[in-house]
Amino acid sequence: MKWRKYVIATHRDLGYLCFGLTVIYAISGVAVNHIHSWNPTYSIVRVQSTIGPVLQSGPINEAFVHTVLQKLGEKAALKNIFQPDPETLKIFVEGNTITVQLKSGQVLQEKVQKRPLLYQLNFLHLNHPKKIWTWFADLYAIALMLLAMTGIIILKGKNGLKGRGKWLVAAGIFIPLFFLFLYS
Numbered sequence: 001m002k003w004r005k006y007v008i009a010t011h012r013d014l015g016y017l018c019f020g021l022t023v024i025y026a027i028s029g030v031a032v033n034h035i036h037s038w039n040p041t042y043s044i045v046r047v048q049s050t051i052g053p054v055l056q057s058g059p060i061n062e063a064f065v066h067t068v069l070q071k072l073g074e075k076a077a078l079k080n081i082f083q084p085d086p087e088t089l090k091i092f093v094e095g096n097t098i099t100v101q102l103k104s105g106q107v108l109q110e111k112v113q114k115r116p117l118l119y120q121l122n123f124l125h126l127n128h129p130k131k132i133w134t135w136f137a138d139l140y141a142i143a144l145m146l147l148a149m150t151g152i153i154i155l156k157g158k159n160g161l162k163g164r165g166k167w168l169v170a171a172g173i174f175i176p177l178f179f180l181f182l183y184s
Contacts, residue, residue: 004154007150007153007154008150008154010146010150011147011150011151011154014143014146014147014150015147017143018140018143018144018147021140022144024121024124024125025125027118027121028040028118028121028122028124028125028126029125031118031121031122032122032125032126039115040115040118040122041114041115041118041119041122041123042112042113042114042115042119043112043113043115044110044111044112044113045110045111045113046108046109046110046111047108047109047111048106048107048108048109049072049106049107049109050104050105050106050107051068051071051072051100051105051107052071052105053102053103053104053105054067054068054071054100054102054105055102055103056102060081060083060089062078062081065078065081065089065091066078068089068091068098068100069091069093069098072098072107072109074093074096074098074109076093076094076095076096077093077094078091078092078093079092079093079094080092086102087101087102087103088100088101088102089102095111095112095113096109096110096111096112097109097110098110124137152165152169
């Protein structure tokens with residue numbers, strides 16, 4: 001029965017060790033699960049303003065675009081420009097899409113901003129750092145597996161694996177298999 005003492009100690013210590021990462025992965029996981037209805041990593045802030053008519057004789061060139069950007073106080077690097085029609089100019093800079101109505105001077109800026117906290121949590125959860133984080137995340141996955149395995153053998157009797165535990169373990173295996181069958 002000495003092994004039970006080690007199982008409990010392992011389960012307890014892994015539980016403490018995995019707590020922070022589990023909370024991070026849980027918050028990020030819920031956010032990413034709903035990516036079809038919102039972007040959990042970035043938000044788009046729309047800002048409308050007026051800079052007055054900005055007419056250009058001849059084709060739009062980079063010097064003209066820089067004049068418009070100066071009027072807006074935009075200092076980000078120019079990525080591209082596009083003129084969908086003679087009265088509209090789209091300017092793409094790092095983190096901002098600017099639509100200028102040339103005759104009226106009406107401007108719509110769509111600024112991409114990182115969502116506080118969620119950006120960082122998703123960065124880790126989706127393994128964007130790569131490198132050593134991948135190994136750390138793998139160790140975390142192994143720790144979760146050990147946590148699950150020690151967890152099912154901690155209790156004895158009617159509350160343990162021989163009692164209601166077997167039904168809960170079976171449900172935990174059956175539910176994902178059911179959805180795999182349902183969606184494939």
